[in-house]
Amino acid sequence: MNIKAKIKENISLKNLNTFQVGGMAKYFFEAKNRESFVDALNWAEKENIDIFILGGGSNIIVPDKGIDGLVIQMKNIDKKIMGNRIECGAGTTLSQANSLAVANNLSGLEWSCGIPRATIGGATRGNAEAFGAKMADIVENVEVFNKSSKKFEFLSNRMCKFDYRTSLFKQKNNYIIWKVILKLFLSNQKTIQDKVDQALDFRLSKYPKLPSTGSIFENVDLEKIKNENSKFFNKELKNRFLKDGKICRENNIGAGLLIDMAGLKGKSIGGIKISLEHANHIVNTGKGTSEDVVMMISYIKQQIRHKFNIQLKEEVIYFGF
Ligand SMILES: Cc1cc2nc3c(=O)[nH]c(=O)nc-3n(C[C@H](O)[C@H](O)[C@H](O)COP(=O)(O)OP(=O)(O)OC[C@H]3O[C@@H](n4cnc5c(N)ncnc54)[C@H](O)[C@@H]3O)c2cc1C
Incomplete structure (x- = not known):
């Protein structure tokens, strides 16, 4: 196959990320099957071109200057039911996987309904x-496709090193996820549908309607900030979270609560605004750029450091910066 003929040039990434910011990909390819995916990777290596893997674009900020490389969007959406397991191509959306799970009375994925x-x-x-x-x-x-060995490999759950908002695949940029096998459990369809509806209702009522990229910052570990003696515990919320010096509520504190407490809801920079619905979401009011987003993130971090002595960490990914 002539892979070069299938690789497009100068493709706008604006509509391929939920924030709707960013410039062009110099080269762009949709990976629908194994053979062409490997051909595209080999082509990029031969031409000495960097590769960037794109899923649904719901957790990334794309630079305004665009991406000088090959963006491969995962579009392998083959799905197979095997008893209480679902095998999904990496490009399958959570929503497609959920529909299949519900149709087969499988529970375990309902929480993800409504993540666009x-x-x-x-x-x-x-x-x-x-x-x-x-x-x-x-x-x-x-x-996964292992970029070093250039082979497909299977990794067990344990080998994936999952932790809060991270995994082996985030820690080591060596793997591209090709296929995932989900182990769910049989349940009653009405119970599953009720959980799906609850997740959808929650997201519809709490999430901003304008383009966003979900939570910008990770939640903060209360134990860690307690030990670091942040101003948060000393002044603001001691009574709410501590009893006799011990944490008496959940172990994490939402970054949104800190941003809200700092009085930042509604703050705008250029076309980007901190959502009034959920302070850990920033939204694109129409003409926002990734430069506006980067400035806003930096502003929020500085304000939260100043007010609470807490260093926020981005959950969102700087894609190709
Ligand atoms: C309105 C809204 C609500 C959200 N709510 C939640 C929520 O409740 N909980 C939550 O956890 N997240 C939430 N998110 C964030 C986001 O949807 C998730 O983190 C999602 O899992 C990202 O998947 P994606 O396919 O869009 O990845 P992308 O945004 O396309 O990519 C994210 C990163 O993953 C890498 N990547 C993508 N596919 C692969 C692959 N196959 N192999 C290797 N690397 C890959 C990319 O290179 C990039 O670094 C929300 C987002 C939005 C917009």
């Missing part, structure tokens, strides 16, 4: 999570 565009590959890499459930609970095996 996100793929199984992207969700596995970032160990996506909501309502106390996470990808690490349901991923049984992952088939």
Whole structure:
């Protein structure tokens, strides 16, 4: 196959990320099957071109100057039911996987309903999570392409090194997730549908309607900030979170609460604004650029450091910066 003929040039990435910011990909390819995926990787290596893997674009900021490399969007969406397991190509969206699970009376993925565009590959890499459930609970095996050995390999759940919002795939940029096997459990369809509806209702009521990229910052470990003696505990919320010097509520504090407490909701920079609905989401009001986003992130971090002596960490990925 002539792979070069299938690689497009100068493709706008604006509509391929939920934030709707960013410039062009110099080269762009949709990986729908194994053979052409490997051909595209080999072509990039031969031409000495950097590669960037794109899922649904729901957790990234794309630079305004665009990406000088080959963006490969995972579009392998083959799905197979095997008893209580679902085998999904990495490009399968969470929503497609959910529909298949519901139709087959399989429970375990309902928490992810309503996360727009996100793929199984992207969700596995970032160990996506909501309502106390996470990808690490349901991923049984992952088939990856190992960029060093240039071979497909299977990794067990344990080998994936899942942790809060991270995995082996995030820590080591050596693997591209090709396929994921999810282990779910049989349940009653009405119970599953009720959980799906709850997740959808929650997201519809709490999430901003304007383009965004989900949570910008990771939540903060209360134990860690307690030990670092932040101003947060000393002044603001001692009574709420500590009893006799011990943490008496959940172990994490939402970054959104800190941003809200700092009075930053509604703050705008250029076309980017901190959402009024959820302070850990920033939204694109129409003409936002990735430069606006970067400035806003830096501003929020500086304000939270100043007010609480807490260093926020980005959950969102700087894609090709
Ligand atoms: C409105 C909204 C709500 C959200 N709610 C939640 C939530 O409740 N919980 C949550 O955890 N997240 C949430 N998110 C964030 C996001 O959707 C998830 O983190 C999602 O899993 C990202 O998947 P993606 O396919 O869009 O990845 P992308 O954004 O395309 O990529 C993210 C990163 O993963 C890498 N990547 C993608 N696919 C692969 C692959 N196959 N192999 C290797 N690397 C890959 C990319 O290179 C990039 O570094 C939300 C986002 C939005 C917009």
